[in-house]
Amino acid sequence: DGGITQSPKYLFRKEGQNVTLSCEQNLNHDAMYWYRQDPGQGLRLIYYSQIVNDFQKGDIAEGYSVSREKKESFPLTVTSAQKNPTAFYLCASADSGGAGNTIYFGEGSWLTVV
């Protein structure tokens, strides 16, 4: 089936550790995105990428890093520099960033710092 796969669904991290969230899509989309959602709040953009080997910071990039070595993959690393990482993380993709293109979302990953 075509779609966006995020893993793991649930992840626990100790303070001071880096963790990487996986996002894979088989939709042949050029654009990929990472959003963070806190309970009862909207989505905030962390990073986005319009093409392989290129990405841009979103509104809350501090404490996060990404790579885009392959078209289908856009992993997000939550570093120890992120002071409040507990949240729901959503990966998304689109054919491109142009007008009229729909952005599709994965099922999300829950990250909890213990």
Place this chain on the structure above:
Amino acid sequence: GNSVTQMEGPVTLSEEAFLTINCTYTATGYPSLFWYVQYPGEGLQLLLKATKADDKGSNKGFEATYRKETTSFHLEKGSVQVSDSAVYFCALLNAGGTSYGKLTFGQGTILTVHP
């Protein structure tokens, strides 16, 4: 920069009531507008979209019209069901300038429908 403002919730309705969730936006250029729905513990699903002024998006009984003159994209449904209970997000995709490809969301509106 771009921004999206939704009416504050939560919104509580009885089944078969009329629904309106207001959404206004600020953007440069000619953005595309979207409504997404999120069920508990899940990702976001596209509900409907409109790509230019006066376009009407519709799906599953929901409608929204892209009004450039009032910079609005209000969501409406004539008769809600219990199964419509979810969080609804208005979003804007800017297709030009330095914000190319960036999808900006409103804060979300929680809708609860009672039998």
